[in-house]
Amino acid sequence: MGLTIRTLAEEDYPTFHAVLVAAFLDDPHESDAADERPLFDLDRAHGVFDGEEMIGTAAVLPRDLTVPGGPVPAAAITSVGVKPGHRRRGVLTQLMRAQLHGLHDEGLEAFATLWASEGSIYGRYGYGVAAQVTDLRLPRGAAFHPGVDVGDERVRELPREEAMPLVRAIYDRVAPTRVGHLSRTQASWDHHLADEERHRDGLTKYRFALLPDGYAVYRVKISWTDRGPENEVNLRELVAADDRTYAALYRYLLDLDLVGELRYFTGSDDPVFHLLRNPRLARRANRESLWVRVVDLDRALVQRSYLSDVDVVLDVADEFCSWNADRWRFTVKEGEATVRRVTDEPDVALDISALGAAFLGGTRLTTLAKAQHVRELTPGAVRALSHAFVGESAPHCPEVF
Structure with a gap:
């Protein structure tokens, strides 16, 4: 009997969750399934079955992305x-086809x-690396360059129940201006800042x-040595509507007592590097974060703005979603x-996949051309196209979903 795939129903959810846990x-944990249930619209989740046994899972979270x-x-x-x-039975291919073809077929x-x-997984389904995340480490007390304005307002630490309404209001105001940020539902907030032991x-x-x-929002990794405290500040998220607030929050965190180092998974162009008097104090390691798959080329490319005028003809290859393969x-x-x-x-x-990589403005098509993902047929065309796609800042998604 061959494998089958279908949209899931409520009674499938416990098995869906169990298969996913096993896959990773x-x-x-007895409460994880219940805690995570509000995240999912099961009519946008799929399961692959071998007979009656669910063996593969995938879901779509409908969100807004900046x-x-x-x-x-x-x-x-x-x-x-x-x-x-x-x-190695084609389960993932079935899931990807159901998702991507479903998005196209249903508009x-x-x-x-x-x-x-x-x-190494998603490139073969037409996804491209569209953003990077930086593992940033800064020593306590790292000085800013002269003249940095951190304002006079005192940073307040509030308990979670008082802080969250303010945090959500600030995020909702700032996220639409930050490329790579997602809209958040109550369920996604609860999951993103889950705080059980x-x-x-x-x-x-x-x-x-x-x-x-x-x-x-931060946690502390407690560490005491024979030389004294070397606690590590693990910064979960820093969101600021303006440059002064941004600098003030970093200054506050870097000046916390009993700390040895601050660690933050941040955007690849986080300006704190340039705030430092001695930028060599920053330790940075990059890896890919968001991958983007352009499903309907003609609908997707008109949804964003561009940096400069351009007029080119693209010869697009797309083996998995053939409706895009054209000029x-x-x-x-x-x-x-x-x-x-x-x-x-x-x-x-x-x-x-090259268009997916460039879609958020963080991956240059000129770089992809050097890596032989893009081929120039008319002199100067790649440079002009690449400049149009470039964003004013590098995209960053502060949550893993």
């Missing part, structure tokens, strides 16, 4: 897993995005530091794009 080689120009609907892909003992979100558990990995509970226009005239005037099918001679040849 984790141990189930792209250059503002927030637009995105299919946030999550909970992709294959049960041990059933790999839903024009692009999908995800965090990959392994970096089992979620802490040996760290303290969350602490909330606030200013009127920004906040920082397209891509024209930008005053930041707005038009896209239409043509039979004209192409200026640039590229795979759909």
Whole structure:
């Protein structure tokens, strides 16, 4: 009997959760399934079955993602897993086809995005690396360069129940201006800042530091040595509406007593590096974060704004979503794009994954050309196209979904 795939129903949820936990080689916790249930619209979740046995899972979280120009609907892909003992049977391919073809057939979100558990998986389904995250480490007391304005407002630490309404209001105000940030439901907030003992990995509970226009959420990894305290501040999230608030929150965290180092998984162009008097104090390591898959090229590319005018014909290859495989005239005037099918001679040849990588403005098409993902057919076309796609800042998603 062959494998089958279908949309899930409420009675499938306990098995869905159990299969996902098994796929990630984790141990189930009795309350995790109930805690995570509000995250999912099961009519946007799929299961692959071998007879009656569910062996694969995947789901879509309908969220807004900020792209250059503002927030637009995105299919946030999550909970992709294959049960041990059933790999290499085409389960993941069935899940990807159901998701991506379903988005196209039903006219839903024009692009999908995800965090990959392994970096070699999703390129073959047309996803491209669209953002990076930086593991940043700063020593306590690291000085800023002269003249940095941190204002006069005192940072307040508030208990969670008082802080959360303020935190949510600030995030909702700032996220639509930060490329890569997702909209958040109550369920996603609860999941993102879950704070039961089992979620802490040996760290303290969350602490909330606030200013009127920004906040920082952090934990502390307690460490005492024979030389004294070397506690580590683990910064979960720092959101600020303006540069002064941003600098003030970092200054507050870097000046906490009994601390040896601050650690933060932040955007690849976090300006704190340039705030430092001695930038060599910052230790930084990058890895990929968001992957983007352009599902409907003509609908997706018109949803964002662009940095400069351009008029080129793209010869796009797309083996997994064949409706994109064609020649397209891509024209930008005053930041707005038009896209239409043509039979004209192409200026640039590229795979759909290259457009996904460039979609948030953080991966240059000129770089992808050097890596042989993009081929220039008309001199100067790649440079012009790349400049149009570049964003004013690097994209960053502060939550794993």
